[in-house]
Amino acid sequence: MTQVELAEGLHVVIGGHFPKCNTLVIIDNEVVVVDPGCGIEDLRAFLMTQNLTLNDVGTVILSHIHPDHITHAVRLNRLSRCRIAANEITTPLFNDKEKMKNFLGFDRTNPVRPLWEKLVNSRMFGALEDGRVDEELQNGDKFALGNCTLRMLYTPGHLPDHMCIEILEPNLVFAADIDLTEFGPYYGHPNSSISDFKDSIRRLQHNNYRGLISGHLKEPLIEDYKTALAAYQRIIGIREDLVLAAIMDGAGSVPEITLNPIIYPSLTDPVYLQFETWMIEHHVASLLQRGLIEEKKKRYEAL
Ligand SMILES: [Zn+2]
Structure with a gap:
């Protein structure tokens, strides 16, 4: 287990590249986990270092419906009875995975569907299990913790339900799959959109954060993120x-x-x-x- 502490009570457990992802953990008056794709074992190991257990997790927030980001969420909910929060587009997809498959282009007529399901089932635990979102979020919604407030920022393009999570104190943004990897932007579904992706990149460039947290880089905090976003978009x-x-x-x-x-x-x-x-x-x-x-x-x- 590798983790990076970004500020007091603000940690990233490194999952790294697909089929895992980085998990943001905020330890405040509640323990909040964003995108549990680092895997439950690493999350448990990290929490132990903070004298916490999976039972202490209060809320899991999902940035979007991709299997590498929602993996382990249903199991975490089963183990810790945490509530799950997601935006209004992600919610019905998380609750009914047939809807998720259709959303991602893998409806029953797609001949590749069985192979994709096999990939997801073997590499992204429980991502195809139906779940239940307890709290539906919308663009701009705030999630107030003791010392820190999270705010939802819709950033479609990668997928229509993709959102970033702004951490108002200490002014960072968890950018999920606007991930600044060398691979570049991913828009590999029928409902992905290159122009929406560019708009979302522009939105992040217009805001003055202290840094951007990538959903997949092993060194997740990028302070000079405006330059990095420009290079990312050039791809x-x-x-x-x-x-x-x-x-x-x-x-x-x-x-x-x-x-x-x-x-x-x-x-x-x-x-x-x-x-x-x-x-x-x-x-x-x-x-x-x-x-x-x-x-x-x-x-x-x-x-
Ligand atoms: Zn994604």
Whole structure:
């Protein structure tokens, strides 16, 4: 178990990269856990260092519905009887995982669904188990603890339900999957949106936080986060250039473009090919919208 103390009573238990995530733990007049994706064992080990147990967890807040962020939440609720809080979009998806699967593009007609379910079940414990959200949150809602107040900030794009959690004292933001990893922004679902993602990045850049807490970096606090966000956003543009280059080289359809994967270069797994396909589809839509390519006889051509 690795943890980083950001301020008194404010800790990040490091889960790191997918299929885990970093877990924010706030120890105040209540113990609040945001995104328990570090795993219950590491969370328990961390709490022990603070003379606490899983039973002391009062609330779990979920940033969005992705399995690597909600994993262990249902089990934690079962063990500690903590309440679970999520925003109004995440709530019905968490309570009914069939709705979650549809939301993520893995409805019953998707042939990759069984393989995706297998990946989630083997790597992200309990993420497909139906749960129950006790408290529904909305954009701007505050969550007051003794010394610290949390505020919900909707930041769609990665997924429509993605939200960051602002920690008003000491003025930090837990940015979940606006994670500043080298991989870059992830928008690999049919309802992800590149333009919403860019708007959300801009929203974070306009606010003056003391630092941004990444949901996946092993050194989670980035103080110069405005520069880091600009570099992170540039990855979207680089990918878009590569998609345009592929079309200019004669790839006229998404399957032809993904023959030489752009997002996941060493791709072999059909689940990742699905993610790649959805991301490329968003770029093709963006190129069409910007008038850089056109569709002729069901094939894309560069203009
Ligand atoms: Zn996510």
